[in-house]
Amino acid sequence: MITRKEMKLSNSHLDNSEVKPSSITIIGGGLAGCEAAWQAASRNIPVTLFEMKPDTFSPAHSLPSLAELVCSNSLRGESLENAVGLLKEELRQLGSLFMEGAYATRVPAGGALAVDRELFSLYLSQKIEAHPLITVRREEVVRIPETGIVIIASGPLTSAPLAAAIGELTGPYLYFYDAIAPIVSAASLDRNKVFAASRYGKGDGDDYLNCPMDADRYDTFVNELLNAEKFPSRDFEKVIHFEGCMPIEEMARRGHETLRYGPMKPVGLLDPRSGKEPHAVVQLRLENRDATLYNLVGFQTKLTYPEQKKIFRLIPGLEQAEFVRLGSMHRNTFINSPHLLSDTLSLKTDPRILFAGQITGVEGYVESAASGFLAGVNAALLATGNVLTTPPPTSAIGALVRHITSTDHKHFQPMNVNYGLFLELPGRVHKKERRQKLAERALVAMAAWREQLQLQGENSPADPRATRAAPPDVNHEQG
Numbered sequence: 001m002i003t004r005k006e007m008k009l010s011n012s013h014l015d016n017s018e019v020k021p022s023s024i025t026i027i028g029g030g031l032a033g034c035e036a037a038w039q040a041a042s043r044n045i046p047v048t049l050f051e052m053k054p055d056t057f058s059p060a061h062s063l064p065s066l067a068e069l070v071c072s073n074s075l076r077g078e079s080l081e082n083a084v085g086l087l088k089e090e091l092r093q094l095g096s097l098f099m100e101g102a103y104a105t106r107v108p109a110g111g112a113l114a115v116d117r118e119l120f121s122l123y124l125s126q127k128i129e130a131h132p133l134i135t136v137r138r139e140e141v142v143r144i145p146e147t148g149i150v151i152i153a154s155g156p157l158t159s160a161p162l163a164a165a166i167g168e169l170t171g172p173y174l175y176f177y178d179a180i181a182p183i184v185s186a187a188s189l190d191r192n193k194v195f196a197a198s199r200y201g202k203g204d205g206d207d208y209l210n211c212p213m214d215a216d217r218y219d220t221f222v223n224e225l226l227n228a229e230k231f232p233s234r235d236f237e238k239v240i241h242f243e244g245c246m247p248i249e250e251m252a253r254r255g256h257e258t259l260r261y262g263p264m265k266p267v268g269l270l271d272p273r274s275g276k277e278p279h280a281v282v283q284l285r286l287e288n289r290d291a292t293l294y295n296l297v298g299f300q301t302k303l304t305y306p307e308q309k310k311i312f313r314l315i316p317g318l319e320q321a322e323f324v325r326l327g328s329m330h331r332n333t334f335i336n337s338p339h340l341l342s343d344t345l346s347l348k349t350d351p352r353i354l355f356a357g358q359i360t361g362v363e364g365y366v367e368s369a370a371s372g373f374l375a376g377v378n379a380a381l382l383a384t385g386n387v388l389t390t391p392p393p394t395s396a397i398g399a400l401v402r403h404i405t406s407t408d409h410k411h412f413q414p415m416n417v418n419y420g421l422f423l424e425l426p427g428r429v430h431k432k433e434r435r436q437k438l439a440e441r442a443l444v445a446m447a448a449w450r451e452q453l454q455l456q457g458e459n460s461p462a463d464p465r466a467t468r469a470a471p472p473d474v475n476h477e478q479g
């Protein structure tokens with residue numbers, strides 16, 4: 001069909017004879033691909049899941065089994081105070097295989113849900129491989145089938161030939177590195193210190209918020225950047241081409257004034273309180289249409305998270321900043337979803353092709369599984385001739401999907417789930433109650449959506465947090 005193995009056997013073009021119209025092809029047996037396969041097969045749709053391991057490994061994968069956690073073994077906090085805790089609870093209620101495996105293989109980790117990495121991967125592999133409607137083929141896919149329903153879930157380290165094939169679908173809207181600047185919640189900014197203005201009054205004249213710095217503060221800031229600790233780069237990430245998206249600390253290293261001629265340039269920005277240009281300026285740009293989040297323009301960075309929080313809170317107006325995500329720079333294959341995908345995760349130009357996982361621009365294990373859930377459900381709906389669905393925008397899955405498919409595509413960068421993505425609650429809500437009320441609203445909406453999907457109906461899975469599930473009978477040797 002479409003795999004490297006077959007290409008070696010014959011140099012023929014793609015043969016679609018194996019693609020059954022009502023079956024689904026999934027490329028990538030990672031977190032998203034496994035969840036998608038499970039959801040589609042649970043709806044009685046045959047699935048062929050392609051995974052290139054163990055013949056070919058990405059630079060970060062090492063286990064032969066499916067659904068490998070490539071780095072941390074933590075799926076992050078469980079409390080509904082964290083949006084990722086809510087996302088997990090929604091997935092659990094929806095009958096996610098990822099969550100089933102996580103609870104079955106969890107290890108004690110305080111307030112976080114952490115798992116035994118190998119048991120988790122084996123648990124999901126065994127479930128997937130034992131499902132009568134799922135066929136797992138251990139082959140690298142190098143072309144995208146020209147017919148049939150396809151989910152592309154090949155992850156942040158998609159193999160090069162497949163990335164080239166995806167590039168034919170996406171044109172220039174496929175990227176190989178992310179360059180993420182920190183994002184702060186609008187509510188946490190000190191409005192007495194920042195001023196609204198666009199450079200030379202362009203656009204609406206006040207599109208940006210500006211944090212003005214005097215010379216002393218600028219000097220301190222640059223010195224702190226120079227002395228800060230950085231994340232070490234992995235070998236396969238060292239080739240990042242920095243021009244155009246250089247980390248802020250590298251720019252500072254080029255010269256004391258470099259930042260004042262780069263992202264901290266004050267020209268054309270008059271502080272209305274003094275009527276003058278400040279010595280330097282940090283600009284904040286809207287991250288979402290609801291104006292609940294701002295990113296620090298040009299502040300992509302490889303500094304460690306504690307250093308980022310410490311140093312960026314030196315910026316006037318950001319002393320109490322709530323960082324909904326911190327800056328980073330990684331090797332990361334992802335598409336420009338707001339440009340390319342509809343809110344069902346299908347390709348606007350060819351809806352039989354869906355994307356899932358980190359390649360859609362969600363960031364993180366749980367987020368990847370969540371997008372796999374939606375792609376799997378929608379692929380099954382497509383296979384049965386039904387209208388596709390999108391989760392309620394007030395839910396965590398809905399907020400995430402809404403963000404990646406409707407945010408401004410010109411500045412799109414990967415995003416993890418956070419409460420800043422949620423639609424605001426109506427009326428005035430005390431800050432302390434906000435998250436609790438957002439979570440309550442989300443779970444009500446989720447229950448309605450679940451009913452609509454007729455997922456679990458009366459038989460919603462039992463809450464495994466009440467009694468910790470025994471580890472599965474998983475034989476390490478079988479991996």
Ligand SMILES: Cc1cc2nc3c(=O)[nH]c(=O)nc-3n(C[C@H](O)[C@H](O)[C@H](O)COP(=O)(O)OP(=O)(O)OC[C@H]3O[C@@H](n4cnc5c(N)ncnc54)[C@H](O)[C@@H]3O)c2cc1C
Pocket residue numbers: 027028029030031032033050051052053057058060061067068069070071072073139140141142153154155156157158159162331356357358359363364365366368369
């Ligand atoms: C180095 C690194 C560390 C990370 N650490 C964390 C972390 O600690 N916590 C966190 O929450 N997130 C982390 N992430 C981000 C992300 O959540 C994970 O990468 C997550 O596994 C993404 O899920 P996925 O299903 O999209 O991709 P993956 O889990 O990577 O699955 C994709 C699968 O597709 C296969 N594949 C690729 N190309 C082909 C092909 N051509 N044919 C067939 N199969 C193919 C791969 O072998 C892989 O098994 C990390 C990412 C990277 C790159």
